[in-house]
Amino acid sequence: MTEVFRLFPTLLYQAALPEQEAAALNADMEAAALSFAEQDKAGKKWCAENGYPGYTSYGSLNDLPARAPCFAALKRKLDAHGASFVEALGYDLAGGRLKLDNMWVNVLKADGFHSGHVHPHCVLSGTYYVHVPKGSSALKFEDPRLPQMMAAPMKRADAPREMQPFFYVEPRPGMVLMWESYLRHEVVRHRGRRARISVSFNFKWT
Numbered sequence: 001m002t003e004v005f006r007l008f009p010t011l012l013y014q015a016a017l018p019e020q021e022a023a024a025l026n027a028d029m030e031a032a033a034l035s036f037a038e039q040d041k042a043g044k045k046w047c048a049e050n051g052y053p054g055y056t057s058y059g060s061l062n063d064l065p066a067r068a069p070c071f072a073a074l075k076r077k078l079d080a081h082g083a084s085f086v087e088a089l090g091y092d093l094a095g096g097r098l099k100l101d102n103m104w105v106n107v108l109k110a111d112g113f114h115s116g117h118v119h120p121h122c123v124l125s126g127t128y129y130v131h132v133p134k135g136s137s138a139l140k141f142e143d144p145r146l147p148q149m150m151a152a153p154m155k156r157a158d159a160p161r162e163m164q165p166f167f168y169v170e171p172r173p174g175m176v177l178m179w180e181s182y183l184r185h186e187v188v189r190h191r192g193r194r195a196r197i198s199v200s201f202n203f204k205w206t
């Protein structure tokens with residue numbers, strides 16, 4: 001008898017907030033994000049110094065849930081989704097918990113992109129999509145074992161999805177995506193004319 005085992009899966013968590021709830025939250029978050037983009041001087045400076053194509057609050061604001069009720073509401077939703085994902089991943093938190101460590105808005109302008117990266121110092125990372133205009137960029141994930149496959153051939157185009165080295169997600173407003181923080185990902189070039197708005201976050205084990 002021959003068996004082929006499938007070991008060490010890479011999990012990607014995807015959920016959608018209920019449509020009406022998402023629409024209300026997204027309207028508030030879009031307004032808040034655009035107002036930060038205009039008024040957050042420290043954030044604008046950070047974006048200019050770090051070459052961010054648009055505005056992100058990543059380098060300047062670490063208290064979004066205290067700044068607007070829409071972010072506090074989103075945090076409650078993300079806490080629940082984080083707990084579901086921990087369950088699916090089989091983690092034993094050993095009496096501790098996963099805590100939403102930080103949360104930041106991204107206003108990605110036309111032609112902007114964010115090259116491949118991981119999120120250090122945390123366990124889970126993710127993004128919630130607020131405004132996704134036509135032509136919005138996808139989120140591209142890559143097989144974490146790629147750097148170790150030194151002499152392996154390419155995968156066939158018709159190989160199953162889980163065998164492919166890359167996976168693209170087309171965002172939709174109200175979508176929650178989560179992955180383990182080691183998983184390398186990139187935001188491919190944004191082809192929309194209007195800004196694509198999202199909220200990213202990390203969970204830490206405490």
Ligand SMILES: [Fe+2]
Pocket residue numbers: 117118119185200
């Ligand atoms: Fe990221």
